[in-house]
Amino acid sequence: MLPEIYQEMGISSEVYQLGEEILSSLKERFREIDKIAEYNQLKVLKAMQECKVSEACLSGTTGYGYNDMGRDTLEEVYAKIFGTEDALVRPQITCGTHALALALMSNLRPGDELLSPVGKPYDTLEEVIGIRPSKGSLREYGISYRQVDLLPDGNFDYEEIRKAINPNTKMVTIQRSKGYQTRPTLSVARIGELITFIKKIKPDILCMVDNCYGEFVEKLEPSQVGADLIVGSLIKNPGGGLAPIGGYLAGKKEAVENAAYRLTSPGLGKEVGASLGILSSFYQGLFLAPTVTAGALKGAIFAANLFEKSGFQVVPDSRESRHDIIQAVTFGCAEGVIAFCKGIQKAAPVDSFVVPEPWDMPGYDSQVIMAAGAFISGSSIELSADGPIKPPYSVYFQGGLTWQHAKFGILSAYQSVKDAGIFTR
Ligand SMILES: *Cc1c(COP(=O)(O)O)cnc(C)c1O
Numbered sequence: 001m002l003p004e005i006y007q008e009m010g011i012s013s014e015v016y017q018l019g020e021e022i023l024s025s026l027k028e029r030f031r032e033i034d035k036i037a038e039y040n041q042l043k044v045l046k047a048m049q050e051c052k053v054s055e056a057c058l059s060g061t062t063g064y065g066y067n068d069m070g071r072d073t074l075e076e077v078y079a080k081i082f083g084t085e086d087a088l089v090r091p092q093i094t095c096g097t098h099a100l101a102l103a104l105m106s107n108l109r110p111g112d113e114l115l116s117p118v119g120k121p122y123d124t125l126e127e128v129i130g131i132r133p134s135k136g137s138l139r140e141y142g143i144s145y146r147q148v149d150l151l152p153d154g155n156f157d158y159e160e161i162r163k164a165i166n167p168n169t170k171m172v173t174i175q176r177s178k179g180y181q182t183r184p185t186l187s188v189a190r191i192g193e194l195i196t197f198i199k200k201i202k203p204d205i206l207c208m209v210d211n212c213y214g215e216f217v218e219k220l221e222p223s224q225v226g227a228d229l230i231v232g233s234l235i236k237n238p239g240g241g242l243a244p245i246g247g248y249l250a251g252k253k254e255a256v257e258n259a260a261y262r263l264t265s266p267g268l269g270k271e272v273g274a275s276l277g278i279l280s281s282f283y284q285g286l287f288l289a290p291t292v293t294a295g296a297l298k299g300a301i302f303a304a305n306l307f308e309k310s311g312f313q314v315v316p317d318s319r320e321s322r323h324d325i326i327q328a329v330t331f332g333c334a335e336g337v338i339a340f341c342k343g344i345q346k347a348a349p350v351d352s353f354v355v356p357e358p359w360d361m362p363g364y365d366s367q368v369i370m371a372a373g374a375f376i377s378g379s380s381i382e383l384s385a386d387g388p389i390k391p392p393y394s395v396y397f398q399g400g401l402t403w404q405h406a407k408f409g410i411l412s413a414y415q416s417v418k419d420a421g422i423f424t425r
Helices: 002-008 013-024 027-050 069-082 096-107 123-129 158-164 188-201 253-263 279-309 334-346 403-419
Strands: 086-090 113-116 144-147 169-175 206-210 229-233 247-251 313-315 327-330 367-372 384-388 394-398
Touching: 002 013, 013 279, 013 403, 027 069, 027 279, 069 086, 069 247, 069 279, 086 253, 096 123, 096 169, 096 206, 096 229, 096 247, 096 253, 158 188, 169 188, 188 206, 247 253, 279 313, 279 327, 279 394, 279 403, 334 367, 334 384, 334 394, 334 403
Parallel strands: 113 144, 113 169, 169 206, 206 229
Antiparallel strands: 086 247, 229 247, 313 327, 327 394, 367 384, 384 394
């Protein structure tokens, strides 16, 4: 029965069988992922129960949004899950970049310095910081930036970090996920070691972690190993695929309040911001997030094993431990990247009939191809892939709202790459 329906949907029995073989070797790893999901499911449930989430929390307010119980309770739930004093979880935060910009702009003042001890931050933050000149950047407000790259072996350059910290260093930004770089993603434990080191040198530095794509991958979050502020997007892991917009910050009360005064207005802070009708999807998405993340993680590991076995370079590799949900596969040729993305698009529940093509995109120095057939536009907790059309011709793949869909998408991408004749080059 199963091979037949796969065949009807374009997966040859040969590719299906190869997938099954790979999967039989992954049982133990999948069992570990299920254990983490089970722990995190209870962590989320416990927080919802302790904060007394009620039916009334699921409806929304309009206008100013004074006394929005659902909004305030959800922020308590986030703070409890992440082990922080406070949280800001809002549909008015438009995306991950906005949440990060908010955290930085509200906690830094002219004359302060921001330090990234883990190399170059995510592309969009270059404009927030002013690494690339941009209107409204931190740089325009007289906030300087310093960066210490990781050592060639991926370790922290403790000596240079020590030298980089000076009396003006007010804030540190640590990106957990590798993003579009080739360095390894940082584990929560490694982030903890780095923060301990930094705090020993200057205890009053505010340590922020860009937590995008990392939530619920491990049992602990960076805020539970010393981070003062963690920041992320609700159309990634913590929205569970249901949140249609939004971002969060969780951390020290003062840091979160500063962000709230910046998001709304001095004097108003967290007190305003109507939730309209959106909260039930925030709550329900958060409730599903641990299992959705687990499915995406299984997909990433399955893809790594499948493509590595066929001779392609994959980052992380087939055996590495995982700290985010992103998988890179390097094809070495544009046709490979394009075929992979076409296979992912074909597997989508929405827009499966659309054929993605490489395109010039603002902010990129090469053409980019993107595959996404998502219920929520741009949601990358849903099955999605993208790749810049330039050497080394890597594709970045992530998501899948269910493990079964992630599996199908990867088999579809594999079939597409195979049919394009990339394996025989
Ligand atoms: C996605 C992402 C961002 C930015 O989020 P957007 O929602 O795309 O603005 C920042 N940092 C990392 C590591 C990300 O993965």
